[in-house]
Amino acid sequence: MLLSQAASAYGKATIPVGEDPKDVAVNPKTNMVYVANFDNVAVIDGSTNTVVSKIPIGDVNGWAIEVNPNSGKVYVAGHLSASILVLDASTNAVVATIHLNGRPTGIAINPETNTIYAASSDVMEIAVIDGATHKVIERIERDGDFRRISMDPSSGLVYAGNVQYGTVDVIRNMSVDSFRKSYDAQIDYPQAIDVNPETGRVYVSDSDSVLVIGSDNDGHALLERVEVGGIPMGIAVNPETNMVYVANFDDDSISVIDGKTNKVILTPWSVWRDRDIFRHRRHGGAHPLQQAQQISKGQKVSF
Structure with a gap:
């Protein structure tokens, strides 16, 4: 059965975005969603769930993407080019390229300080970038294989999915020792991760699902496991609407989860x-x- 036929039969739908979508980011101020594809960035209007533009980035294999809602800049990890591409959301054009020591696999942003964190798993380091100058100001070495990272500006915590050890590491002040502070959330392959600063909930992808992790003064705990499309590789949360967008690599589609109910409201029919x-x-x-x-x-x- 074709995916479109199955979607129609089960009352569900998909958003075709391009070749091999690997990550997704949301600007909560504009409700625009950005999807990193192999050679372009698809721009989705969050109010209509339709693609309104595709920004060419070359054959860099866009691996991760993040947006600073305060500056309107979008950051794309060029895996093959070992660089971070900076896009201006107002013009949908590449305005800068930041070269790294390794191939980037994850990006996190602190919009309050305009600081960007880029993880490169092949050289086992996180580059700290000044968003105003687009310069690397610090490099932090760490143990493990981190594909995605995310920051909660309200708490100052950085969350990193460690695929080597199957854990989510909670990082404080970006110090090396803090990477040892991890907990087991029954994860096989924590490749994508994002956090809702309004609710404190952390969303982590697994082989074919998304884990919802809650946090409070006592620590973190697994709340739900939500089934999505095939091989979720990117997650983005819109804290204004409490919607969670999941990029499904194997289905070339996006699943949308309602953060209030942890129910999928827009997804491809499962063929797995x-x-x-x-x-x-x-x-x-x-x-x-x-x-x-x-x-x-x-x-x-x-x-």
């Missing part, structure tokens, strides 16, 4: 039935379809 059954047998617990029904009814789900 055999894989879902395998995952159910491997991890135990309820089948993903049963989990979705439990979540929709507000019931507690065991993982």
